[in-house]
Amino acid sequence: MERTYIMIKPDGVQRNLIAPILERFLAKGYILRGLKFLTVSKSLAETHYADLSSKPFFGALVEYITSGPVVAIALEGKDVVAQGRKIIGATNPAASAPGTIRGDFCIEVGRNVIHGSDSVESAERELGLWFPEGLVDNTPVLLSQIYE
Numbered sequence: 001m002e003r004t005y006i007m008i009k010p011d012g013v014q015r016n017l018i019a020p021i022l023e024r025f026l027a028k029g030y031i032l033r034g035l036k037f038l039t040v041s042k043s044l045a046e047t048h049y050a051d052l053s054s055k056p057f058f059g060a061l062v063e064y065i066t067s068g069p070v071v072a073i074a075l076e077g078k079d080v081v082a083q084g085r086k087i088i089g090a091t092n093p094a095a096s097a098p099g100t101i102r103g104d105f106c107i108e109v110g111r112n113v114i115h116g117s118d119s120v121e122s123a124e125r126e127l128g129l130w131f132p133e134g135l136v137d138n139t140p141v142l143l144s145q146i147y148e
């Protein structure tokens, strides 16, 4: 089944949003396949955001992501990449709908509390980067109550 990479950014961790953010994905029914609390090196941050290296905010973005520990999360589920992005909301919280994570928990684009892969291909690349050891086998016994 499809997988995605979600990351609670340093501001989300510092603002004690780990539990409420995780709750939204797990209550929905997505399966947890990886969970890690770690400090991010500059090189990992630069590799993760390599696509944005020419943007004027790249330096500030790397500084932000390395400013404190993050929570790295691997989730699995039907259409989890696109649905996960909906749960997260628009990149700029000013445009994120209420009810989304960014719409409910943050104000500025440079402090938008969470990351979610934007395509199945980026998800696989990012999961390889953040979980090089592989994911955890985790098949909930209640799977038939989530999927028909």
Ligand SMILES: Nc1ncnc2c1ncn2[C@@H]1O[C@H](COP(=O)(O)OP(=O)(O)OP(=O)(O)O)[C@@H](O)[C@H]1O
Pocket: 052, 057, 061, 090, 091, 109, 110, 111, 112, 114, 115, 116, 117, 118
């Ligand atoms: N104009 C900007 N000014 C400052 N930071 C920005 C700006 N645009 C994007 N960012 C930061 O860079 C991150 C990556 O930007 P991207 O365009 O990939 O958005 P995204 O895919 O919604 O976000 P993410 O990759 O974090 O899920 C954003 O989440 C935000 O933290």
